[in-house]
Amino acid sequence: MKKLKIGVIGLGGIANFHMEGIQASEDAELWSICDCNEEALASRGEQLNIPMERRYTDHKLMLRDAELDAVTIGTPNSNHFAAAHDCIQAGKPFALEKPIALNVEEASTLRDALAVNPMPHMVCFSYRYKAAVRYAKQLIEQGELGIIHHVYSQYLQSWGLNEDIPLVWRFRKDLSGSGALGDLGSHILDLHRFLVGETVRVFSDAGTIVKERNLIGAEGKGAVDVDDFCHVLARFEGGASSSMSISRFAYGRGNYQQVEVYGTKGALLYNLEEEDTLQAKFGDEQQFRSIAIPAECRVGQMQSFFDLLLGRGDGLDATIEDGYMNQLTIDRIIQSFTEERWISTLQEAVNHG
Numbered sequence: 001m002k003k004l005k006i007g008v009i010g011l012g013g014i015a016n017f018h019m020e021g022i023q024a025s026e027d028a029e030l031w032s033i034c035d036c037n038e039e040a041l042a043s044r045g046e047q048l049n050i051p052m053e054r055r056y057t058d059h060k061l062m063l064r065d066a067e068l069d070a071v072t073i074g075t076p077n078s079n080h081f082a083a084a085h086d087c088i089q090a091g092k093p094f095a096l097e098k099p100i101a102l103n104v105e106e107a108s109t110l111r112d113a114l115a116v117n118p119m120p121h122m123v124c125f126s127y128r129y130k131a132a133v134r135y136a137k138q139l140i141e142q143g144e145l146g147i148i149h150h151v152y153s154q155y156l157q158s159w160g161l162n163e164d165i166p167l168v169w170r171f172r173k174d175l176s177g178s179g180a181l182g183d184l185g186s187h188i189l190d191l192h193r194f195l196v197g198e199t200v201r202v203f204s205d206a207g208t209i210v211k212e213r214n215l216i217g218a219e220g221k222g223a224v225d226v227d228d229f230c231h232v233l234a235r236f237e238g239g240a241s242s243s244m245s246i247s248r249f250a251y252g253r254g255n256y257q258q259v260e261v262y263g264t265k266g267a268l269l270y271n272l273e274e275e276d277t278l279q280a281k282f283g284d285e286q287q288f289r290s291i292a293i294p295a296e297c298r299v300g301q302m303q304s305f306f307d308l309l310l311g312r313g314d315g316l317d318a319t320i321e322d323g324y325m326n327q328l329t330i331d332r333i334i335q336s337f338t339e340e341r342w343i344s345t346l347q348e349a350v351n352h353g
Ligand SMILES: NC(=O)c1ccc[n+]([C@@H]2O[C@H](COP(=O)([O-])OP(=O)(O)OC[C@H]3O[C@@H](n4cnc5c(N)ncnc54)[C@H](O)[C@@H]3O)[C@@H](O)[C@H]2O)c1
Pocket: 009, 010, 011, 012, 013, 014, 015, 034, 035, 036, 037, 040, 057, 058, 059, 074, 075, 076, 077, 079, 097, 098, 099, 124, 125, 126, 183
């Protein structure tokens, strides 16, 4: 069977995951690559055996290739809007990294452009593809937890503690939109929405712990103008109350992610480090216990993208609409910690729609 020809835009850390997924699939092949860094483009091109004519420094040129079926976009956040918008204009299906834009205005424009020119697409909220998360969603939808009252989540990393890390794009608002919030918090906000529903209001506190870092390619230091940590209280539509703790400064934590959901009849605890099981307690049970996860919950993100392109998606992939709601909530959280007050999110979404 003919394989889908996939182009990869941005050849940094997350592109390895995209490319591994392409290479592992029987449905797709790595067709072309794009990076604005010519050295990275040349070395990855050689390593991956991509012909010179299918290596690009500008994604617009890549998108002109009539043979190309779809692309993945794994560039820094500041490039997401341009790359995705150009895909929509060119009619090329795409998988876009999170957060989908620098702000809700960009996200809204993407949503509007797709409404005019709909096409298969996915936002890479990767933790939707964890088996434990999928099973938690099933159990919640079946009503096993009863009415949900609380959701308590953490996403903690420690790499920010290293003050030798220079002023990379993740520390600059113009290139990232926000700090730990958009980087890590976007995943938790998506999990909250995937599992429980819409967030209607937020109150948050955030801060920058290391305020300056060495400039890249120049002498001296530059200001870190995004959050190193962000803590959010929120309410869901329907009344459930949640908290979310996000940090790049949590000593000892590599990629620690946990979501706890408490209802009237049961509770679930998902932890990324134990992704093959789900901790649960139902009815009169004495203790939380590990529950096995059905095989159907084991899916891969990149294979899901190819399934979507081939018309056999399971309907659980994140769309630009999900990415828009995510960005809206991020922007309202920033507004909340800036103005030190509760901010409504749902009302804004209605106004934008
Ligand atoms: N889904 C996840 O779990 C997950 C995990 C890590 C990163 N990400 C997301 O992936 C994106 C990239 O993160 P990363 O860690 O790979 O970054 P990175 O800095 O390692 O790589 C980014 C690459 O994009 C290239 N690039 C920059 N501007 C470009 C442009 N205009 N055109 C083409 N290439 C360009 C850079 O040269 C670099 O090679 C971010 O949006 C991040 O939030 C998602």
